[in-house]
Amino acid sequence: MNGRTIIVTGGAGYLGRCAVEVLRERGFRPFVVDNFSASHRESLEGVDFAEADLCDLAKSREAFRKAGSAHAVIHFAALALVEESVRQPERYLKNNVGAAETVARLCGELGIGRLIHSSSCAVYGFPKEIPVKEGATFAPSSPYGESKVRAEAVLGRFRSPQLRVINLRYFNPVGAIGRFGERHDPETHLIPRVIEALRGGQPVSVFGRDYETPDGTCVRDFVHVKDLIEAHLAAMEWLERGVSTEISAVNLGSGVGRSVLEVIKTAEKALSLKAEIAFLPRRPGDPARLMADVELAEKLFGWRPRLGIDQMIRDHAQFIFPFR
Ligand SMILES: NC(=O)c1ccc[n+]([C@@H]2O[C@H](COP(=O)([O-])OP(=O)(O)OC[C@H]3O[C@@H](n4cnc5c(N)ncnc54)[C@H](O)[C@@H]3O)[C@@H](O)[C@H]2O)c1
Incomplete structure (x- = not known):
């Protein structure tokens, strides 16, 4: 048991809740911060959590303090429905960029040195070259994708040797871990x-x-949620090794x-x-x-997806x- 606290924002949602399962299995103490705008608090039975909207700095500060001394933050919290973002662009930009800023700010204030951010292949839009490498031009085709581009940029402003940040650009996560799986409302995947x-x-x-x-x-490129979450643990170890401040984003797909x-x-x-x-x-x-071109993930994290589409x-x- 390593007992380290990992703050999981959006930990009541699909990917965050799956991450909580894996973190517990590995002896971490996940602490969830969520506003339940797109999830159910009942899914957190037996999990430590605080309710807070990450666009509210004071409330979020209280929530992060409640977590106690944290080793890292995995920042999953975001509004994540592409079609909805087309109808409500301002809401998406405000929520996703604002939440990223709060999280980075609080990491700085509270001396949390590692931040893993859920980004998305939506930042690439219509990429010219397939498989897509991390250096491809940003051309998001939705406000959701734009919110991820801007969230990455905000986090970039806070990166330092004291706060190591990595943006993980997911392609299409699928599957479940035990009782926890994907159920968005509406489900568009x-x-x-x-x-x-x-x-x-x-x-x-x-x-x-x-x-x-x-x-x-x-x-499309589908990746099993188990593999995806494993990549987060590998990314956290990579951040601990403190190898590079140059690399800011890594693709995660199959x-x-x-x-x-x-x-x-x-x-x-x-x-x-x-x-x-x-x-x-x-x-x-x-x-x-x-x-996705997933070479960088393999090179940096020693991670490779294992589970197939079946x-x-x-x-x-x-x-x-x-x-x-
Ligand atoms: N699922 C995918 O296919 C996919 C693909 C690429 C990237 N991502 C990214 O991964 C992350 C998790 O996705 P998911 O599928 O689990 O989404 P989800 O909607 O199931 O979970 C998101 C969670 O964040 C919470 N949240 C949203 N805004 C918040 C705020 N301001 N304050 C506090 N909590 C807030 C929601 O209540 C929810 O519990 C998101 O950042 C998403 O953009 C997901």
Whole structure:
């Protein structure tokens, strides 16, 4: 047991709650700070937490102090629905950039030296080169992506030898850890939507079948949440080693592209159900292919994703959302 406290912002949400599970398994003491704007406090039964909106500096300071002396912060808290961000751009920018600033400020004030930030492949928009490297130009195609670009920039202002910061740019995290899995409201991510539609006997909507990809549907890079969270622990160790202040961002994906139709076929097999597919027009803002170059993560963290798409789908399908 190492007993170190790790503050997990957004720890009642999908990825944060999964991180809490893994941190506990490894003997850390996760302490969650969340405002429950997109999650359920019931999911934190038995977990130490404080309720605070990270856009409120004073309340957040109180919450961080309640955590006691912390070794690191993993900052998951953000509004994270791309389509919603198009309708509410100001809310997204204010929340996600404001929360990042609060977290960095409090790390400085309270002498917390390591900060891991959940960024996203949404910062790249329509990248020119696939797989995407971390040096690719930022061209977000949604206010959500823009909020991540700005949050990274804000954190960059606070980086110092005393506060080491790494932005982890997730591609498409999927799957569950035990009871904890993905349930956004509304759920817009592909795999949960496919499984729900299959189970409910509803048609699966596929947006666009005329992309320049082998089967005409979009290709994405999915990564199992277990692998993703492991990468956070590896990133934390890397920050502890204090190797570089040059590198500010690392991609986390599988490096493997799967088309929408391929995902549907895999889900059909896993659930032994047949999908009815409703082909709809392309959605604005969807690039044809989006896959991560994951070499940097391997080089720096010694991390490599291990679990494949079948496992991601099986684990998502097995988890039952217990909170309503
Ligand atoms: N899930 C994905 O596919 C994905 C992909 C790329 C990046 N990310 C990023 O990973 C992080 C976690 O994503 P998720 O899928 O778990 O989202 P989620 O919505 O399930 O969880 C986010 C959590 O943050 C909390 N929160 C939001 N704003 C807050 C604020 N101002 N103060 C305190 N708490 C606040 C919410 O209540 C929620 O519990 C986000 O930063 C997201 O942008 C997620």
